[in-house]
Amino acid sequence: MRSEAFGADSAGKRLERIQNSPNFADGVFQNPEGTARIRPSGSKLELSKVYFSKDARSRRAPATPIPVHQDTLADLAVPPVSGLRLTWMGHSSVLAEIDGRRVLFDPVWGERCSPFSFAGPKRLHPVPVSLAALGPVDVVVISHDHYDHLDLPTIKGLASTNTIFAVPLGVGAHLERWGVPASRLRELDWNETAEVAGISFTATPARHFCGRGLRNQQHTLWASWAVAGPEHRVYHSGDTGYFSGFRDIGAAHGPFDATMIQIGAYSEYWPDIHMTPAEGLRAHLDLQQGSPSGVMLPIHWGTFNLAPHPWAEPGEGTVTAAAEAGVRLALPRPGESYEPTLTDTIPAAPWWRSVAVPPAGGWPEAVPAGDKTAVPATASASGADAGTADQATGKAPGSPEAAPSAQSAP
Numbered sequence: 001m002r003s004e005a006f007g008a009d010s011a012g013k014r015l016e017r018i019q020n021s022p023n024f025a026d027g028v029f030q031n032p033e034g035t036a037r038i039r040p041s042g043s044k045l046e047l048s049k050v051y052f053s054k055d056a057r058s059r060r061a062p063a064t065p066i067p068v069h070q071d072t073l074a075d076l077a078v079p080p081v082s083g084l085r086l087t088w089m090g091h092s093s094v095l096a097e098i099d100g101r102r103v104l105f106d107p108v109w110g111e112r113c114s115p116f117s118f119a120g121p122k123r124l125h126p127v128p129v130s131l132a133a134l135g136p137v138d139v140v141v142i143s144h145d146h147y148d149h150l151d152l153p154t155i156k157g158l159a160s161t162n163t164i165f166a167v168p169l170g171v172g173a174h175l176e177r178w179g180v181p182a183s184r185l186r187e188l189d190w191n192e193t194a195e196v197a198g199i200s201f202t203a204t205p206a207r208h209f210c211g212r213g214l215r216n217q218q219h220t221l222w223a224s225w226a227v228a229g230p231e232h233r234v235y236h237s238g239d240t241g242y243f244s245g246f247r248d249i250g251a252a253h254g255p256f257d258a259t260m261i262q263i264g265a266y267s268e269y270w271p272d273i274h275m276t277p278a279e280g281l282r283a284h285l286d287l288q289q290g291s292p293s294g295v296m297l298p299i300h301w302g303t304f305n306l307a308p309h310p311w312a313e314p315g316e317g318t319v320t321a322a323a324e325a326g327v328r329l330a331l332p333r334p335g336e337s338y339e340p341t342l343t344d345t346i347p348a349a350p351w352w353r354s355v356a357v358p359p360a361g362g363w364p365e366a367v368p369a370g371d372k373t374a375v376p377a378t379a380s381a382s383g384a385d386a387g388t389a390d391q392a393t394g395k396a397p398g399s400p401e402a403a404p405s406a407q408s409a410p
Contacts, residue, residue, distance in 0.1 A: 003115060006212050010173045014172065015219070018170050033207065033245070036241060037271070037272045038272075062356055067355065072087065072335040076135070082342050083232060084096075084099070084339060085337050086339075088297060090125060090335075091304060092108070092149055094236065096227070098227065098234060099230050100198075103140075103141060104139070105141045106143050108148060109153065124302070131154065131157045139196050140166070141165075141236065143168070143206070143236065143238025144238055145170075145174055149239070150212075158180075159178060159179040164185075166186045168221035170187075170219050170221055188203035190221070191205075201227055202227075202253060203224075204252075205223070205249070206222050207242070226254075232341075233255070233257055234257060238262070239273065240262060241275060242282060242283060244286075251289065254287050254289065255287075257294055259295075260296075261296055262280060262299055263299070263317070264307070265300060269308075276317065277321050278317065284296045292325055292326040296329055297330045298314065298315065301314040302315070316359075330346050330347060331347050331349060350363075
């Protein structure tokens with residue numbers, strides 16, 4: 001029997017639709033711009049040495065507890081003045097209140113991003129607010145089926161509500177097994193759009209992969225999302241390597257008031273399917289057609305330890321890249337809300353410095369967006385993620401002995 005956490009395979013009309021997709025060939029979904037490496041490159045021994053180095057291990061987690069915003073519920077009780085408000089819940093989970101509707105991206109409220117309750121990457125901070133207390137959600141948007149983006153206990157908690165689920169093609173099979181009625185699914189191929197309550201949801205291309213277990217058939221699509229209301233537009237990258245298609249997405253659906261861009265869990269061992277902070281900043285500029293407009297929210301970092309880089313490095317690297325490019329960043333603590341079009345509500349302080357292990361030489365001086373003065377970089381220029389370490393079993397990323405959660409990269 002296949003464990004419930006692994007989800008379900010597509011069959012019938014869903015499988016037929018997958019096989020007829022223009023993005024499906026040779027038995028699998030294809031990435032834009034050719035094949036992307038989805039397993040760690042280079043020597044596994046070398047990677048293990050990097051991953052289990054005593055000094056490196058100490059920097060891959062905060063030194064003291066992460067400061068979670070305490071007034072999330074009170075903040076959300078007041079409607080956004082501008083009509084657009086984002087609340088980062090940690091990792092890639094974001095509540096977007098857009099033109100009177102509430103949209104929840106990649107909600108992960110579980111303790112581990114894993115099919116097991118006893119193993120796999122464990123969250124580094126509590127959820128800012130319980131799922132039950134969050135209140136009604138109009139639409140839940142899922143980027144792909146990896147455990148740190150599609151969380152079984154969270155989906156089960158939402159299945160009994162009236163929310164609609166916007167998901168990439170094939171992901172609906174998992175949700176139906178977990179109790180979500182087919183009538184509440186909007187299952188989209190790339191460049192398809194669904195409208196829900198006056199808001200349009202377009203599944204846009206991304207450069208990544210899928211899978212929830214040892215048997216990874218690449219039969220569920222991965223996507224980024226362009227979401228537009230009558231007055232505002234936002235973009236959520238999901239997980240993706242950098243590719244030129246960001247310019248096409250921006251031309252078709254932008255410019256965006258706010259972008260939510262993956263900037264963590266990268267490595268030179270998997271450069272094709274996650275972005276470095278510099279690449280994430282470049283993607284934001286591409287989406288805005290080269291203009292440093294809108295506000296970029298760095299996501300996919302801070303909540304889980306998923307790569308060899310220091311815990312604070314994605315935040316630091318993004319601050320450096322944004323200062324050099326003149327891009328305005330939002331740097332909220334988990335649970336902190338802000339309105340992207342209201343400058344005075346946008347948190348901009350590098351809060352992580354108070355809890356992280358400082359880099360050699362100390363922290364660089366923060367430079368506001370728009371100031372071209374160079375800031376000493378602390379982030380590596382390495383690439384992206386195809387595997388994670390299983391913190392409970394101690395297996396290195398991509399190792400044959402690792403749990404399915406480690407073999408299916410976040």
